[in-house]
Amino acid sequence: MSQASSNHWDEIFSNTEETNLGWYEDDVSLTLKLLKPIPNWEHSNMFMVGTGISRLIETVLAKSVRLSLNDISPKALEKVKSRLGKESGSVNWLCQDISKPINDSDQRPASVDIWIDRAVLHFLNDEQSICGYFENLNKVLKKGGHSLFAEFSKKGAATCADLELHRYSVDELTERLGSTYQLIDSFEHIYMNPKGEPRPYVYCLYQKLS
Numbered sequence: 001m002s003q004a005s006s007n008h009w010d011e012i013f014s015n016t017e018e019t020n021l022g023w024y025e026d027d028v029s030l031t032l033k034l035l036k037p038i039p040n041w042e043h044s045n046m047f048m049v050g051t052g053i054s055r056l057i058e059t060v061l062a063k064s065v066r067l068s069l070n071d072i073s074p075k076a077l078e079k080v081k082s083r084l085g086k087e088s089g090s091v092n093w094l095c096q097d098i099s100k101p102i103n104d105s106d107q108r109p110a111s112v113d114i115w116i117d118r119a120v121l122h123f124l125n126d127e128q129s130i131c132g133y134f135e136n137l138n139k140v141l142k143k144g145g146h147s148l149f150a151e152f153s154k155k156g157a158a159t160c161a162d163l164e165l166h167r168y169s170v171d172e173l174t175e176r177l178g179s180t181y182q183l184i185d186s187f188e189h190i191y192m193n194p195k196g197e198p199r200p201y202v203y204c205l206y207q208k209l210s
């Protein structure tokens, strides 16, 4: 199957134990490693796209981050809301396909300092969706802001969650972001999924210059 539907993801989040998800991680230290050099990240406006039920959510909320959470799957966001309890009231929720324009509604994340994507962009595999994703990024990320990506690398598997992937190199991400973004850091990481299979990722941090 190519490209996402909210039903597809809702089914996965309804029928799979968190620890069996093919991207589950309880240790979010690689993302924290990219966040560390960003001045004052603990007090930023952060936008996590395709957040799923990531444990990074609680990690950043334990700081003073103001958080916007996006996902195409209402089920995933529902699960996170119930996990957060009262604290869910402090989060800005945006349930939509991130390749479609974010409207100027109440839910539009305000002046984003940091955009975080782990294993989301690579599910967009037609040019229109990929361009739509980057248009949203450019629209909401403020000048001087940072974007973090962790995507399947060119050496990675061709599919995940029964969906075909568009895998990335640092060069392709840099080219798609264009000259207004500066690459700050990048590294490769081999994630071992819950079945013990290696899944090579590329991690990148960029700053938006203008």
Ligand SMILES: C[S@@+](CC[C@H](N)C(=O)[O-])C[C@H]1O[C@@H](n2cnc3c(N)ncnc32)[C@H](O)[C@@H]1O
Pocket (backbone or CB within 6 Å): 004, 009, 023, 024, 025, 049, 050, 051, 052, 053, 054, 055, 070, 071, 072, 073, 076, 096, 097, 098, 099, 117, 118, 119, 120, 123
């Ligand atoms: C592989 S999971 C990664 C979840 C999370 N980022 C993490 O690291 O645990 C992909 C997530 O992206 C969401 N997703 C897929 N396509 C999307 C889209 N077009 N717009 C928004 N979310 C999407 C899925 O519902 C799912 O939660």
